[in-house]
Amino acid sequence: MRQPQTTSKDDYLSKNRVEPEGTIEVCSMTHGETEGRDGVQNLLNKVTGRQNLNQAYKKVKANRGSAGIDGMTVDELLPFLMRNRDKLIQQIRDGSYEPQPVKRVEIPKPDGSKRKLGIPSVCDRFIQQAILQVIERIFDPTFSDNSFGFRSKRSAHDALKRAKTYYEEGYRYVVDLDLKSYFDTVNHDKLMYCVEKRIKDKRVLRLIRKFLRSGVVNHGKVNPTEEGVPQGGPLSPILGNIYLDQLDKELERRGHQFVRYADDSNIYVKSRKAGERVMRSITTFLEKKLKLTVNHEKTQVGSPTKLKFLGFCLYTTKQGTGFRLHVKLKKRLERKLKQLTKRSRSGNIREIIKEINEVTIGWINYYGISYMKNYIRHIDQWLRRRIRQIIWKRWKKVKTRYKSLMKLNVPKPKAWEWANTRKGYWRIACSHILHRSITNKILEQVGLKNLTHLFEHVHSSY
DNA sequence: CTATAGCCTAC
RNA sequence: CUUGUAGGCUAUAG
Numbered sequence: 001m002r003q004p005q006t007t008s009k010d011d012y013l014s015k016n017r018v019e020p021e022g023t024i025e026v027c028s029m030t031h032g033e034t035e036g037r038d039g040v041q042n043l044l045n046k047v048t049g050r051q052n053l054n055q056a057y058k059k060v061k062a063n064r065g066s067a068g069i070d071g072m073t074v075d076e077l078l079p080f081l082m083r084n085r086d087k088l089i090q091q092i093r094d095g096s097y098e099p100q101p102v103k104r105v106e107i108p109k110p111d112g113s114k115r116k117l118g119i120p121s122v123c124d125r126f127i128q129q130a131i132l133q134v135i136e137r138i139f140d141p142t143f144s145d146n147s148f149g150f151r152s153k154r155s156a157h158d159a160l161k162r163a164k165t166y167y168e169e170g171y172r173y174v175v176d177l178d179l180k181s182y183f184d185t186v187n188h189d190k191l192m193y194c195v196e197k198r199i200k201d202k203r204v205l206r207l208i209r210k211f212l213r214s215g216v217v218n219h220g221k222v223n224p225t226e227e228g229v230p231q232g233g234p235l236s237p238i239l240g241n242i243y244l245d246q247l248d249k250e251l252e253r254r255g256h257q258f259v260r261y262a263d264d265s266n267i268y269v270k271s272r273k274a275g276e277r278v279m280r281s282i283t284t285f286l287e288k289k290l291k292l293t294v295n296h297e298k299t300q301v302g303s304p305t306k307l308k309f310l311g312f313c314l315y316t317t318k319q320g321t322g323f324r325l326h327v328k329l330k331k332r333l334e335r336k337l338k339q340l341t342k343r344s345r346s347g348n349i350r351e352i353i354k355e356i357n358e359v360t361i362g363w364i365n366y367y368g369i370s371y372m373k374n375y376i377r378h379i380d381q382w383l384r385r386r387i388r389q390i391i392w393k394r395w396k397k398v399k400t401r402y403k404s405l406m407k408l409n410v411p412k413p414k415a416w417e418w419a420n421t422r423k424g425y426w427r428i429a430c431s432h433i434l435h436r437s438i439t440n441k442i443l444e445q446v447g448l449k450n451l452t453h454l455f456e457h458v459h460s461s462y
Numbered sequence: 463c464t465a466t467a468g469c470c471t472a473c
Numbered sequence: 474c475u476u477g478u479a480g481g482c483u484a485u486a487g
Contacts, residue, residue, distance in 0.1 A: 107476050117477045150479045156471050232477035262473050362469025365482045
């Protein structure tokens with residue numbers, strides 16, 4: 001409710017404005033380096049430094065996210081900051097700043113359940129981002145080399161490759177730890193204790209804690225948040241990593257081989273028996289020491305060829321170890337392409353193809369790590385049939401069909417015969433004649449990406 | 463290197 | 474009254 005008290009202040013500070021363009025002046029105060037007691041105590045100066053705030057603003061703006069509880073959009077952030085920048089900074093510095101509660105939004109997950117988001121106001125996202133940029137440089141370098149989620153220059157593919165390496169080294173069993181709604185159950189005090197070990201500036205610590213307990217608005221009702229970090233704030237991912245870094249450090253201390261991606265932790269061991277022992281002791285560690293809720297039904301030890309991690313299972317052939325993806329993910333792609341190629345959809349063919357390419361390129365870029373040449377070829381053919389079907393439907397009238405077929409060098413009598421056919425769209429789409437006239441080559445010329453080529457290109461780099 | 467747009471993954 | 478954050482990839486413009 002209490003907001004960076006707006007109003008009243010006039011707008012003569014155009015030279016002080018937070019503005020992306022224009023020359024970038026270097027932040028004049030405590031400028032890196034001094035990691036003595038001075039540096040750590042003045043962390044807040046770095047947070048509110050000009051350069052840092054500019055960068056934070058750009059990031060929030062670039063994300064183009066929606067408004068929080070106060071209704072302020074990212075486009076309104078710059079005018080707001082121009083008017084209230086000094087006041088805002090002062091409130092942050094003297095500790096009187098109060099974040100607004102987050103907005104509760106529920107989005108569906110692929111498995112049908114809901115994900116509860118907590119969306120901070122645009123202004124709060126801006127401040128959280130500014131804090132993030134500063135504390136990230138402190139925490140990230142000391143995070144485990146086996147932690148991959150939410151970290152720069154580390155991708156899901158890197159995590160998968162690490163898992164594969166363990167498997168190839170003979171760790172043929174995996175302990176898959178499943179935490180029940182991890183982000184919602186993090187204990188504030190225990191989390192802040194981890195943060196305090198590295199951040200000594202009390203004002204920054206209090207600010208982070210205020211964000212943690214800023215409350216959540218559900219149906220106009222404000223509820224307090226005594227535990228959990230809200231999913232939706234810029235700080236949430238790093239806070240999640242800071243807390244589970246304790247797990248990483250414990251696993252390292254015990255000499256385990258593991259990979260963690262956000263709250264998804266896999267420990268690789270050489271026997272089922274070892275796996276069961278590790279599962280018991282780490283479960284105890286998570287519950288007793290970290291006060292997290294372990295999902296006992298889903299936590300299990302098994303073969304990496306059976307348990308999926310980041311969408312994949314491992315599998316072995318004579319050639320070596322590879323990745324295999326779940327059938328459901330293939331079905332998901334097919335559903336998506338199906339709706340993009342519905343006969344009744346709008347847009348011209350080039351637009352449709354552009355949208356298809358966006359999906360297929362993105363999909364193959366991620367899933368191309370797995371070997372699925374035959375599947376890709378199948379999808380390729382199916383997709384081209386779907387597109388031929390749309391084109392045929394759009395020709396619609398006998399005359400257009402005839403003229404179009406003629407233009408594609410179909411002999412006159414044949415063209416006339418097919419233009420008058422009463423077969424269904426799908427039958428026609430599969431037909432020899434359409435395949436001959438609207439060739440793969442023509443579709444490629446219109447811009448349709450050849451998935452087989454795409455796949456071979458992507459896959460060859462693994 | 464900066465920016466825009468889209469897709470994918472994870473939460 | 475409806476979608477947040479982090480990372481990755483691709484395309485485009487400087």
